[in-house]
Amino acid sequence: MIEGQASEFVFAQLPTEVLSDYNELTTELTRLYRLIETSRSFLAKFSRRNQKHGEKAEDYAAEPKQLYDKAHKRRDRSTRDEDLVRRFLDGLVDQEVKFEVEYHKRPMNIDEAVFHEVNFIQTRSGSKSL
Incomplete structure (x- = not known):
């Protein structure tokens, strides 16, 4: 979970249209921050x-x-x-x-x-x- 200053930073980096659509938001956050384990x-x-x-x-x-x-x-x-x-x-x-x-x-x-x-x-x- 992203909280506090980290969330402010993350959400400031995202386009407004992504912030207003939950599905796009979760897709974008997953793309940017998911942990890829190999x-x-x-x-x-x-x-x-x-x-x-x-x-x-x-x-x-x-x-x-x-x-x-x-x-x-x-x-x-x-x-x-x-x-x-x-x-x-x-x-x-x-x-x-x-x-x-x-x-x-x-x-x-x-x-x-x-x-x-x-x-x-x-x-x-x-x-x-x-």
């Missing part, structure tokens, strides 16, 4: 996606899966699994967890990586409370 834009989002502080591994893993599938519709399963595991591990906030999962567990797919990450976190927090 496989390339999904790939860019996938490549930049990192875990946010406080974000659970399960939640973090879900978005890269969706982005990857939109970016690479025809990738074979093994390449997909390898790419998703790499992105998941590279984006982890906790470097100790990353090392443990990557080098000691060597997950074959992102679901295994998430399982090992969650398991390691639980084990580590359990041993700290002893």
